[in-house]
Amino acid sequence: MAKPSHREKILTEGLKVVHERGFACASVRDIVHAAGVPQGSFTNHFVSKEAFGLEIIDLYFESTRARVNETLLDAALPPVQRVLSYVDCHKGLLESGLHKGCLLGNFTAESTEHSEPIRLRLATIYEWLCDIICNCLDEAVSAGDLPDGFKSRQVALFIVSSLQGAVLLAKAQRNTQALDGFSAILANSVLRDCGVNRVF
Known part of the structure; x- marks a missing residue:
């Protein structure tokens, strides 16, 4: 097996550093130190820290796409169950790193005011998620x-935004109560006609 290139190391280890510390607080020195490469390697492969940020968003998005494939796009499940499974899969992710939260949500809170390319990339990802959830609904x-007349697009946007908010609260509170509550309300109220019931 070929050894990872300096570029690969910077991306994979840099993603971990940014997820742990935040994009603004993760310096280039921190990133190359974690990757075990010379500092000059960063500028050899990335024209700016913003360009690096866009690439780690895309790298993190690969895991998001995998979760979507396993839940929202799982044709073996009824469509509403796919949506609930997608929400619930975030509990396991949070339990292994509550203090980190979602990298996409972290970038949304931290960087969209300062970087238009990052804002646009995140907006595209959220729209993609909304489209898939809307299709399930x-x-x-x-x-x-x-029921007929169910507002799938509005509910899909509600799910994406509420899920991000619940994950952000979990990061602050160090527990999954907000996510548990959202999951129960989604099943018992918003999607109640599908016959799925949850308890708080």
Whole structure:
């Protein structure tokens, strides 16, 4: 197996540093030190820290896409169950690192005011998630699990935004109560016609 290049090391180890410390607080020196490469390697591979930030967003997004494939795009599950499974899979992620939160949410809170390319990349990811959730909800309407006239697009946006908020609260509170509550309300109230019930 080929050894990882300096570029790969900077991305994989730099993502960990940024997720742990935040983008602004993770210096280039911190990143190259974690990667075990010379500091000049950073500027050899990335024209700016912003460019590096965009690439680690894309790297982190690979894990997001994998979770989506396992839940929202799992044709073996009923469509509403896919949505609930996607929400619930975040509990396991948080339990292994509550203090880190979601890297996408962290970038949203920290960097969108200062970097238009980062803002646009995150907006594209959130829109992609909304589209997939909306499609699941539309399928549920077609199957009769949700009522005709159900506002799939609005609910999809509500799910994405509420999930990010619940993860942010979990990061601050060091527990998953907000995510547990959101999951229960989603199943018992917002998506109640599908016959799935949760308890707080």
